[in-house]
Amino acid sequence: MPTELRIPAEVDIAEFISKEAHDLKSPFNRILGFIKLVLRGMDGSIPDQARDDLSTAHQNSLYAIALMGGLVEMSRISRGEKDVTPVGCQVDDLLRQVASDWKRQYSKSFPAEVILSVPACRIPADEIVFRQCLSNWISYVVEFVQETALVNIQVEEQPSTYLFTIRSSGKRVANPPACDLTIYGYIAQKTLELHRGVLLRLEAEAQGALVQFSWPKENL
Secondary structure, eight states: OOOOOOOOOOHHHHHHHHHTTTHHHHHHHHHHHHHHHHHTTOOOOOOHHHHHHHHHHHHHHHHHHHHHHHHHHHHHHHTOOOOOOOOOEEHHHHHHHHHHHHHOOOOOOOOOOOEEEEOOOOOEEEEHHHHHHHHHHHHHTTTTTEEEEEEEEEEOOOOEEEEEEEEEEEEEEOSOHHHHHHHHHHHHHHHHTTTOEEEEEEEETTEEEEEEEEEEEEOO
């Protein structure tokens, strides 16, 4: 007997993206995997021009999956699906890991360097969500520069909080893409709020951009 099929009359886009996250991101992961195999010479030698083209395709695939991953996180946050379980985290070690992971997933064609000025201190944070928060703030400020980019991250102790300052510098972009800024900024600010952090400054500057926020101290 045939089974009647139905198409939903209405779709909750945020729910759909959250639920179907794996299938939405899988094609990009497969593309990245195959490009890496070719670039490593698994299918034989490739001409220099083809290598350059594949490298460009690889960068754009990283960019595409970053945007798709951002949409997934935005959907989950907007639906209240993001919970945090703060524990005591060593912030200097964690920031070094965040900077390393961010550079590994960096999708721009120009180089970017992250410089840390962070004391050995502990903060209450959900490690995974903290990584999302900081990596999205880094991505946000980098959208304001092109060519060689420099990102300075400074953490200063205050009486009841730690003050985080993230500043990018380089050749200033006249009109950063609104799509990217919305994704990175929304995730960064909402994950900050989940930790009861407070956004203090968010400014475009002559050579880049700056974000500054406070993070509550750990109650020991």
